[in-house]
Amino acid sequence: MNPITDDFNLAGSHAPATDAFEQFGATLKGRSLLSMAEITSDEFAAIMTVAAGMELGHKTESPFLKWTYPKSLAMIFEKPSLRTRVTFDIGMRQLGGLTTILGPAEIGLGQRESVPDVAQNLQGWVDCVMARVFDHQVLIDLRDNCDLPIINGLSDFEHPCQAVTDFYTIWEKAGKLDGLTLSYIGDGNNVLHSLALAGALAGVNIHAACPVGYEPDPSVIGAANEIADGRCKIEITDSPNEATVGADVVYTDVWTSMGQEKEQLARIQAFRSFQVNSELMALAKPDAIFMHCLPAHRGDEVTDDVMDGPQSVVFKQAENRLHAQKAIMAMLIGK
Ligand code: CP
Ligand code: NVA
Numbered sequence: 001m002n003p004i005t006d007d008f009n010l011a012g013s014h015a016p017a018t019d020a021f022e023q024f025g026a027t028l029k030g031r032s033l034l035s036m037a038e039i040t041s042d043e044f045a046a047i048m049t050v051a052a053g054m055e056l057g058h059k060t061e062s063p064f065l066k067w068t069y070p071k072s073l074a075m076i077f078e079k080p081s082l083r084t085r086v087t088f089d090i091g092m093r094q095l096g097g098l099t100t101i102l103g104p105a106e107i108g109l110g111q112r113e114s115v116p117d118v119a120q121n122l123q124g125w126v127d128c129v130m131a132r133v134f135d136h137q138v139l140i141d142l143r144d145n146c147d148l149p150i151i152n153g154l155s156d157f158e159h160p161c162q163a164v165t166d167f168y169t170i171w172e173k174a175g176k177l178d179g180l181t182l183s184y185i186g187d188g189n190n191v192l193h194s195l196a197l198a199g200a201l202a203g204v205n206i207h208a209a210c211p212v213g214y215e216p217d218p219s220v221i222g223a224a225n226e227i228a229d230g231r232c233k234i235e236i237t238d239s240p241n242e243a244t245v246g247a248d249v250v251y252t253d254v255w256t257s258m259g260q261e262k263e264q265l266a267r268i269q270a271f272r273s274f275q276v277n278s279e280l281m282a283l284a285k286p287d288a289i290f291m292h293c294l295p296a297h298r299g300d301e302v303t304d305d306v307m308d309g310p311q312s313v314v315f316k317q318a319e320n321r322l323h324a325q326k327a328i329m330a331m332l333i334g335k
Contacts, residue, residue: 003048003171004041004178004202010056017053020046021330029334032143032150034136036160036197037223044201048168050327051320058323071333072098074122075153076109076131078138079258083294084153084161087321088130088329095326097333100126109138116145123148128333134259149332156190156259157217162293163194165324166251167202169317173289174248178203179232183247183284185209185240186274186301187267188216191253191293196220196234200227206234209243211270240274247284250311251291252276252301268300277303281311289313 001009001016010016024046033039039047073092077085085101092099109118115138122129123146131139131150136157143150152160171177182199184192188210196216199206206224210216215236224234237243244250255271256264281290290302290312298304306312 001049002045003052003168003176004045005176007175008052008172010052012056014053014056017050017056020049021053025331025334028331030147030149031332032139033160033328033332034139034143034150034152034155035158036163036194036201037227039201041201044164044167044198047164047324047327047331048171050331051164051168051323052172054326054330055320055323066335067096070096070098071127072100072125073128073130073329074126075099075101076104076107076129076133077101077153078104078109078131078133079154081132081153083318083321084130084132084325087325088153091322091326092329095330097127097329109133115141118142119146119148122146128329151328151332154190156257158194158197159190159293160194160198161321161325161328162191163198164328165317165320166195166291166293167198167204168324169291169313169320170204170249170289172320173313173316174287179205180248181205181207181246182249182251183207183209183244184251184253185243185276185280186252186271187214187255187257188236189253189257192216193220195251196224197227199232199234200224203228203231205232207243207247208234208236209238209240209274210236211274212238214267214270240280241283244280244283247288249289249291250276250281250284253293254295254297255301271301275301275303276306278305278309281306281309287311291317294318 119142130153132153136155255267292314
């Protein structure tokens with residue numbers, strides 16, 4: 001079974017996930033996940049299939065892993081988190097592993113101690129590192145200075161674990177991915193970068209509407225269209241209506257990301273007409289789903305009636321962070 005081309009239907013069987021884990025576990029083992037551009041379309045499909053197995057096996061024994069000793073995960077947080085923190089922590093422990101959480105004041109990444117020195121210390125103690133950082137370069141420096149898999153738990157440039165969850169959720173809720181269209185309304189930020197690359201890998205058209213001056217990095221959109229190779233289109237407009245017409249998925253994120261708080265007033269002005277409300281949702285397909293990575297600023301980028309309405313899958317999407325995170329960790333840490 002392949003999430004990109006086949007409908008979501010495990011029929012209660014762990015076999016597809018076990019097969020995907022066996023087939024792609026070897027190629028992903030020991031690798032980092034800093035960007036969606038670092039995995040192939042087949043590897044992305046395999047991670048989503050393993051996530052489906054994790055969901056099927058939730059609250060029962062994991063069918064994929066029999067670690068000979070409890071593997072361990074260090075989590076570094078330079079920014080706040082609810083979803084990423086809980087799902088990596090609980091997910092690792094459900095896999096039979098151990099976790100430790102390091103706040104910025106504790107380790108002083110790059111200040112109390114250099115990033116390469118932190119990486120080499122951690123290598124002596126743990127099997128994997130998940131880091132949420134301001135500057136994407138810190139993730140690259142961690143990865144380049146140790147042999148551990150480094151997982152991007154959000155940087156200023158990408159949020160790949162969110163994109164894996166999001167596409168897994170779309171597969172579960174909207175059926176096979178190939179040929180769908182996701183309309184993204186809002187900031188050309190880390191979340192959009194990862195969604196654009198994920199769309200390219202999965203054959204999902206991404207129609208993004210961003211205010212002038214808040215577009216995504218053109219190099220990411222160029223890379224996404226190169227990966228897509230004509231199979232789907234990654235397009236940017238400044239018209240929310242144009243981006244939303246006929247969409248299967250309508251997605252938004254906060255207007256002001258963590259670290260941009262000083263720009264908040266200017267951003268509220270610039271994004272005022274980029275709200276997902278019932279009028280905008282009416283332009284999408286009647287059975288379109290609404291998604292948001294959360295946290296949501298209700299009344300800004302999304303209205304209460306959309307967020308709490310029948311098309312919204314935001315809390316299932318948040319739940320799926322757990323299953324997707326477990327799949328990512330299982331495959332990168334390996335047997
Ligand atoms: N979506 C997301 O990453 O949520 P947190 O910031 O709460 O981890
Ligand atoms: N773009 C947001 C995503 C939060 C999960 C941020 O970086 O703050």
